[in-house]
Amino acid sequence: VIRKSSETIEEIREGMRGGDGLVIVRHLFRKEEFKANVRLCARLLLPPGASIGEHTHEAEDEVYIVIHGTGLLRDGSKETRVSPGDAILTGRGQSHAIRNDGTHDLELIAMIMCYA
Amino acid sequence: VIRKSSETIEEIREGMRGGDGLVIVRHLFRKEEFKANVRLCARLLLPPGASIGEHTHEAEDEVYIVIHGTGLLRDGSKETRVSPGDAILTGRGQSHAIRNDGTHDLELIAMIMCYA
Numbered sequence: 628v629i630r631k632s633s634e635t636i637e638e639i640r641e642g643m644r645g646g647d648g649l650v651i652v653r654h655l656f657r658k659e660e661f662k663a664n665v666r667l668c669a670r671l672l673l674p675p676g677a678s679i680g681e682h683t684h685e686a687e688d689e690v691y692i693v694i695h696g697t698g699l700l701r702d703g704s705k706e707t708r709v710s711p712g713d714a715i716l717t718g719r720g721q722s723h724a725i726r727n728d729g730t731h732d733l734e735l736i737a738m739i740m741c742y743a
Numbered sequence: 744v745i746r747k748s749s750e751t752i753e754e755i756r757e758g759m760r761g762g763d764g765l766v767i768v769r770h771l772f773r774k775e776e777f778k779a780n781v782r783l784c785a786r787l788l789l790p791p792g793a794s795i796g797e798h799t800h801e802a803e804d805e806v807y808i809v810i811h812g813t814g815l816l817r818d819g820s821k822e823t824r825v826s827p828g829d830a831i832l833t834g835r836g837q838s839h840a841i842r843n844d845g846t847h848d849l850e851l852i853a854m855i856m857c858y859a
Contacts, residue, residue: 632828663856688779712748740779
């Protein structure tokens with residue numbers, strides 16, 4: 628299944644996971660399109676000032692991969708500046724959060740894989 | 744776990760899956776770092792002229808997401824020109840291939856999730 632960028636389903640999330648501003652979620656493939664247990668495969672766009680609040684992942688692993696822009700990524704209690712090519716893996720009850728504290732859009736790939 | 748771009752493990756594959764030239768595979772997270780059943784999470788760089796040959800995925804789903812550049816993506820018997828933001832999902836015994844027929848590097852995210 629090829630999904631052109633223009634065919635993605637766009638969802639606008641306000642205060643995502645308790646964060647600030649709007650996050651644009653562009654779903655590349657729906658959960659039902661996978662046979663593997665994947666519940667999210669999306670591009671996330673955080674405009675300047677936007678954030679995804681801190682939240683945990685219990686029975687699933689989430690990967691963020693930074694594509695464009697820079698931001699502040701929280702991995703548990705540790706905060707790191709990230710830029711394109713940087714990634715985070717969160718699961719096993721760990722928490723993460725991300726904030727665009729820059730002046731350009733921050734774009735990520737996000738994928739969530741469930742354990743069972 | 745935060746993985747900075749500079750910390751990725753780089754692997755150079757020649758004639759990947761029967762394709763042409765070299766493909767640089769930058770592993771973001773190893774299989775062992777996931778609790779979910781993910782066996783590849785990488786950035787792939789195909790210089791101009793490079794390709795990944797046609798191959799099938801039986802008991803796993805693979806997602807490619809184009810990050811930079813353009814190329815020719817084969818989905819079964821169908822060929823489509825792709826550019827940044829375009830994606831492909833391949834599994835259930837389907838096949839795919841990709842070729843950088845342009846003059847700039849083609850960069851993808853690739854993730855493989857096993858069914859069991």
